[in-house]
Amino acid sequence: xxxxxxxxxxxxxxxxxxxxxxxxxxxxxxxxxxxxxxxxxxxxxxxxxxxxxxxxxxxxxxxxxxxxxxxxxxxxxxxxxxxxxxxxxxxxxxxxxxxxxxxxxxxxxxxxxxxxxxxxxxxxxxxxxxxxxxxxxxxxxxxxxxxx
Numbered sequence: 076x077x078x079x080x081x082x083x084x085x086x087x088x089x090x091x092x093x094x095x096x097x098x099x100x101x102x103x104x105x106x107x108x109x110x111x112x113x114x115x116x117x118x119x120x121x122x123x124x125x126x127x128x129x130x131x132x133x134x135x136x137x138x139x140x141x142x143x144x145x146x147x148x149x150x151x152x153x154x155x156x157x158x159x160x161x162x163x164x165x166x167x168x169x170x171x172x173x174x175x176x177x178x179x180x181x182x183x184x185x186x187x188x189x190x191x192x193x194x195x196x197x198x199x200x201x202x203x204x205x206x207x208x209x210x211x212x213x214x215x216x217x218x219x220x221x222x223x
Contacts, residue, residue, distance in 0.1 A: 079125055083179030085110040089129065090174035093117045094142075096188065100174055103191045109178070117168040126161050129175045132182035137161070140184065145170035 079087060086104055091097045092115045104111050114121065121129070130137055137160040143151050146167050155163070164171050173186040185191065 079128055079177055079182075081177055081179055081182075082110075085112055085178070087112045087114065087177040088174055089114045089116060089121060089125075089177075091116050091168045091171040093169040094172065096173065096186075097171075099188045100191065103188045104176075107191070116164065116171055120165050120168075123158070123161065127157070129182065129184075130157070132177075133175065133184040135184050140164070140171060140173055142170045142172040 081087075086107060086109050088100060088104055088111065090100050090113065092101075097115070097117075101111075101113055104113070126137075137157050138151075138155070141160060141163055143149060143153075146163055149155075149163060173184055176183050176185055176191065183190070
């Protein structure tokens with residue numbers, strides 16, 4: 076069991092509000108109609124254990140989440156270990172690019188706000204129909220249908 080909450084009815088997002096991406100993501104998530112828990116690393120940094128859990132769950136290189144143009148004296152050619160990159164992000168939250176999004180047992184590192192759309196429980200009603208044979212259904216047919 077991990078240390079980060081993973082409720083399927085709640086979206087947890089770890090992001091940096093000081094980045095351009097971080098300024099956009101809360102609005103996108105709030106329109107998902109799910110409970111949202113935002114953890115802004117410029118205010119509260121995840122623990123080392125939480126960073127490790129996020130990296131392990133997404134299987135990405137920690138180096139790939141750092142925007143080196145926002146950090147002095149370190150470049151993409153730097154060869155730091157995991158604690159080193161975490162320290163870079165702790166000291167430069169604006170260098171954290173993207174966000175970690177957790178919903179249920181799914182943890183994903185996203186780099187664009189449009190990747191958030193997969194957390195919206197979008198219903199695909201009408202998509203199996205073709206336009207030349209039938210008109211697609213574009214309104215709710217049951218109470219649980221959602222359209223974006």
